[in-house]
Amino acid sequence: MQQQNNPIGNGSFRNGPVHGQAQEGIARDAMGTNGDQYFSATFNAMGIQDFPPFRGGPPRPRSSMGAPHPMAGKQYSSTSAMDQMPDDFAALNLAVGPLHNKGAVNDFEPKSPGLPHSSSTSSFASYASMFGQNPSAPAWPFVPSSVAPSAHSPGSHNPAVFNAGVQNGPTTPKTSSIVPAFGPSQQNPVSTPSNATLGPPLFGSSSQIPVATSTNPVSTNGLVYTSAISPIHSPGISPASSPLTTRRMQSPVTHSLRQTTIPQKSASSSLVQESVGGTTYFYHPDDFKPQIEGPQLTLPSFCAYPGMPSHIVHLKMKTNVPQYFAPDELKMDILNRHVLTMMQVEPTSPNAVELPTEVDKYHNLCPLERTGAPKPSLGNLPSTTYKAVCTKDGLYYCLRRIHGFRLASTKVNSIMESWKKLYHPNVVSLKEVFTTKNFNDNSIVFVYDYHPGAETLMSQHFSSHPHINGFNHHHHHHHHFSRDHGKNSSNARNMNNNLLPESLIWTYIVQLSSALRAIHAANLAARSLDPSRIIVSGKARIRINCIGILDIITPEGSTPPNINAYKQDDMTAMGKIILALACNNIMCVQRDNIQSAIDVVQRNYSPDLKNLICYLLQNTNRVRSVNDVMPMIGARFFTQLDTATLRSDVLDYELAKEIENGRLFRILIKLGSINERPEYTTEPSWAETGDRFMLKLYRDYLFHQVDEAGLPWIDMAHVIQSLNKFDAGIPERVLLVSRDENSMLVVSYSELKRCFQSCFQELVAQHNQGTTSFS
Numbered sequence: 062m063q064q065q066n067n068p069i070g071n072g073s074f075r076n077g078p079v080h081g082q083a084q085e086g087i088a089r090d091a092m093g094t095n096g097d098q099y100f101s102a103t104f105n106a107m108g109i110q111d112f113p114p115f116r117g118g119p120p121r122p123r124s125s126m127g128a129p130h131p132m133a134g135k136q137y138s139s140t141s142a143m144d145q146m147p148d149d150f151a152a153l154n155l156a157v158g159p160l161h162n163k164g165a166v167n168d169f170e171p172k173s174p175g176l177p178h179s180s181s182t183s184s185f186a187s188y189a190s191m192f193g194q195n196p197s198a199p200a201w202p203f204v205p206s207s208v209a210p211s212a213h214s215p216g217s218h219n220p221a222v223f224n225a226g227v228q229n230g231p232t233t234p235k236t237s238s239i240v241p242a243f244g245p246s247q248q249n250p251v252s253t254p255s256n257a258t259l260g261p262p263l264f265g266s267s268s269q270i271p272v273a274t275s276t277n278p279v280s281t282n283g284l285v286y287t288s289a290i291s292p293i294h295s296p297g298i299s300p301a302s303s304p305l306t307t308r309r310m311q312s313p314v315t316h317s318l319r320q321t322t323i324p325q326k327s328a329s330s331s332l333v334q335e336s337v338g339g340t341t342y343f344y345h346p347d348d349f350k351p352q353i354e355g356p357q358l359t360l361p362s363f364c365a366y367p368g369m370p371s372h373i374v375h376l377k378m379k380t381n382v383p384q385y386f387a388p389d390e391l392k393m394d395i396l397n398r399h400v401l402t403m404m405q406v407e408p409t410s411p412n413a414v415e416l417p418t419e420v421d422k423y424h425n426l427c428p429l430e431r432t433g434a435p436k437p438s439l440g441n442l443p444s445t446t447y448k449a450v451c452t453k454d455g456l457y458y459c460l461r462r463i464h465g466f467r468l469a470s471t472k473v474n475s476i477m478e479s480w481k482k483l484y485h486p487n488v489v490s491l492k493e494v495f496t497t498k499n500f501n502d503n504s505i506v507f508v509y510d511y512h513p514g515a516e517t518l519m520s521q522h523f524s525s526h527p528h529i530n531g532f533n534h535h536h537h538h539h540h541h542f543s544r545d546h547g548k549n550s551s552n553a554r555n556m557n558n559n560l561l562p563e564s565l566i567w568t569y570i571v572q573l574s575s576a577l578r579a580i581h582a583a584n585l586a587a588r589s590l591d592p593s594r595i596i597v598s599g600k601a602r603i604r605i606n607c608i609g610i611l612d613i614i615t616p617e618g619s620t621p622p623n624i625n626a627y628k629q630d631d632m633t634a635m636g637k638i639i640l641a642l643a644c645n646n647i648m649c650v651q652r653d654n655i656q657s658a659i660d661v662v663q664r665n666y667s668p669d670l671k672n673l674i675c676y677l678l679q680n681t682n683r684v685r686s687v688n689d690v691m692p693m694i695g696a697r698f699f700t701q702l703d704t705a706t707l708r709s710d711v712l713d714y715e716l717a718k719e720i721e722n723g724r725l726f727r728i729l730i731k732l733g734s735i736n737e738r739p740e741y742t743t744e745p746s747w748a749e750t751g752d753r754f755m756l757k758l759y760r761d762y763l764f765h766q767v768d769e770a771g772l773p774w775i776d777m778a779h780v781i782q783s784l785n786k787f788d789a790g791i792p793e794r795v796l797l798v799s800r801d802e803n804s805m806l807v808v809s810y811s812e813l814k815r816c817f818q819s820c821f822q823e824l825v826a827q828h829n830q831g832t833t834s835f836s
C-alpha cells in the first residue's frame with residue numbers, strides 16, 4: 062500500500078508518530094509560503110485509494126482497504142456530488158453580474174521573437190519567474206498570496222511532533238457522554254487504522270472501526286472510549302506530515318484506481334453487465350469495445366486542482382513592454398475595479414449636498430473627475446462625468462452630463478438608435494440619452510457603460526508634459542487638450558527618448574482601426590476622436606468614448622449630417638493620435654510640427670508606422686478608408702491575435718484555480734451551517750449528536766489540531782487535501798478524536814460525505830418548509 066512506501070506521507074497521516082524522518086522540505090513548505098503548497102494543497106497523491114476505474118482494464122490486486130467503496134461505480138460521471146448538490150441555500154446561489162471587463166488583450170507577448178512586423182526583439186523574461194523560485198506555484202489557491210501566512214508553526218519543524226501532549230491543547234466541553242451510535246457494533250480493534258491488516262470492509266454499515274488504545278478500551282455502540290490519554294494525541298494527521306512532501310511523488314490515479322469486477326456479457330441479453338460495489342451496470346457491448354481495444358484509461362472520481370499547465374508555466378513575457386499582467390497584478394486590478402465601482406461621495410460633504418439624489422432612473426451619483434467648475438468640453442459646452450446606479454437593473458453606468466443644453470430637435474433619434482445598437486469591444490457603448498432638470502438646469506445626459514478604473518489616453522500618455530491644442534482645428538469644439546495647454550513646452554523634449562514601444566503603438570492602432578471600422582460600417586462617425594475621448598483600462602485596452610454626443614449637440618439644422626466628411630475627419634484624427642503616441646508628445650500634431658514629428662517616427666520606428674501615419678494625414682482629396690489601413694497593419698494582426706489568445710490562456714488558468722477554490726468554499730459554507738448549530742427543531746444538541754457529531758470531529762480534525770507543544774498546527778495543505786478527499790468521498794479513513802480524547806472513531810471519507818450531505822439536506826429541507834409555510 063502506498064502509505065507504507067512512504068512513511069513521511071500518508072503513513073503518518075492518520076496514525077501518528079513518524080520518527081526521525083524529517084525532511085527539510087516539510088518545515089519549509091508547511092505554511093505554503095514557497096508556493097509548493099499550491100499543488101499539494103489541492104491534491105496529494107498518497108492518500109487516494111481504491112478508486113473505481115473508468116471502465117475496462119483488468120482488476121488489480123485489492124488494496125488492503127477492503128471492499129469497494131459503495132460509491133464506486135457511481136462516479137463515472139459524477140465527480141463531486143457535494144458541489145452539485147441541489148440546494149436553494151440562498152447564499153450559495155450568488156447571482157453573477159454581467160462581466161464588464163474583458164481585460165486588456167495585450168498582456169502577454171507571444172514567445173517566438175523576431176517575426177516580421179512583430180517588432181518583438183526585446184528581451185524576454187520567463188513568466189514563471191514572476192512567481193519567484195517556484196514557477197509552478199504562483200499563488201495560494203485558497204487565499205490571495207498576499208495574505209498567505211508567512212511564518213509557520215514551530216511544531217511543523219519537528220518530525221516527531223505527533224506525540225504531542227494534548228493535555229496542553231485546547232480544552233473543550235466534554236462530549237463523550239453524547240457520543241452517538243454509528244452503525245452496528247463491530248468490534249474490530251486495530252492499533253493502526255491505516256495499517257494494511259485492517260481486515261473487513263470498512264464501508265456501508267460498518268464504516269466505524271473501533272480503535273484499540275493503550276488503556277482499557279471500553280466499547281459502546283461500535284466505538285471505543287478510553288479514559289486515559291491516548292498515545293495518539295492529535296487527531297489524525299501529524300503536524301509533521303504535511304501533504305506537501307509527497308505530492309510530486311505519485312500520480313493521484315495510477316496506482317489507486319482499479320476495477321472492482323470484470324465486465325461480463327450477460328447470458329440473457331446482449332447487454333454487458335457489470336457489478337460495481339453492489340450496483341449492477343448494464344451497457345451495450347459496443348460501448349465497451351473501444352475501451353478494450355484502446356489503451357487502458359482511468360478517470361479519477363474526484364475533483365482536484367492539477368496544477369499549472371505547462372504552456373502557462375513556460376509562457377514568456379516581454380518585460381520591456383508595460384502590457385502584461387502578472388497574476389498578482391491581475392488580482393489587484395480586479396480588486397481595484399471593485400473598490401472603484403463601490404466608491405461613493407462622502408454623504409456629508411458639500412459635493413454630496415449639491416448632487417441630486419436621483420436623476421431620471423439613476424441614483425448614487427459619484428463624480429468621476431475632479432470637482433470644480435466644469436471646463437468647456439465637447440461642443441464647447443461644460444460637461445461632467447458621473448458614475449451612477451440604475452434603479453431598473455442595479456448596474457453601474459457612466460453618466461456624461463452636458464450642462465445647459467436644451468434639446469431642440471428630435472431628428473437625432475435614428476442616429477442615437479444606431480449608436481445604441483453598436484457593440485464593439487473597443488467602443489464604450491451608449492445606453493440611452495435623456496434630458497433632465499434635476500441638476501437645476503437644462504442638462505442632457507448620455508449614459509454609457511462604466512469601466513471602473515479607466516483613464517483617458519490623454520492622462521495615460523500625455524499628462525506628464527504640457528500640451529497645447531493642436532488637434533481640433535477643424536472640429537466644433539476647442540478644448541480637447543485644454544487642461545494644461547498654453548505652456549510652450551519644447552518639441553524636442555521626449556523626441557528621441559522615452560518613446561513608446563512600437564508594439565504598444567500597433568496594439569492601439571489595431572484596436573482603434575477595428576473600432577472605426579465598426580463605426581463607419583454602421584454609417585456613423587466617431588467625430589470626437591482624440592486622446593481625451595479614448596479610455597484605457599487594464600494595460601492597453603482602449604475604447605472610444607463619448608460617442609454620439611456631437612451628433613446631438615451640434616445638429617446640422619435641416620441638412621443631413623455629412624457622415625462621409627466626418628469619417629474622413631476620423632481618419633485624420635486617428636493619424637494624429639498615432640503620431641502623438643509615436644512622438645510621445647501631444648504637441649507634434651500641430652500643423653507646423655507635423656513634418657518634424659514624422660521625421661522622428663522615421664528615425665525611431667519601422668517604415669510601416671511612418672507610412673501608415675502619412676497615409677492617414679495626407680492632404681490629398683483621396684478618400685481614406687479603414688479598410689486601407691488593414692493591409693498596412695499586415696502581419697501585426699497575427700501578433701495581436703496571438704497575444705490575445707495567450708492572455709486568454711492565462712485567464713483560463715486563473716479561472717481554473719478559482720473554480721476549485723469555489724468548490725471547497727461551498728463545502729465550508731455547508732459545513733459551517735451544520736457545525737455548532739445551537740438549536741435545531743427545538744433540539745439543542747442537534748449539532749452534537751448523530752452524524753453531526755462526526756462532522757464536528759471532522760471539523761476539529763481539519764482546523765483544530767495542535768502540535769506536541771500544544772500549539773496550533775496550521776497547515777493549509779492538510780486542510781485542502783482533506784477537503785478534497787472529503788468532497789470525493791474516497792474510501793480512505795481518518796481517525797477522529799474528540800477534544801477530551803475520550804472518544805475516537807475511524808471513519809471513511811465516504812461515510813463523512815454521506816453524513817454531510819444528509820445533514821445539509823435536512824437543513825435545507827427544513828428551511829424550505831419554513832419559507833413555504835410563511836409565504
Ligand SMILES: Nc1ncnc2c1ncn2[C@@H]1O[C@H](COP(=O)(O)OP(=O)(O)OP(=O)(O)O)[C@@H](O)[C@H]1O
Pocket residue numbers: 429430436437438439444445446459489509510511512513514515516517593596606
Ligand atoms: N465610460 C467610462 N467608464 C469609466 N470611467 C470613465 C468613463 N468615461 C470617462 N471615464 C473617466 O472619467 C474621468 C473623466 O472623464 P472625462 O472624459 O470627463 O475626462 P476629462 O479629462 O475630464 O475630459 P473633459 O475635459 O472633457 O472633462 C476620466 O478619468 C475618465 O477616465
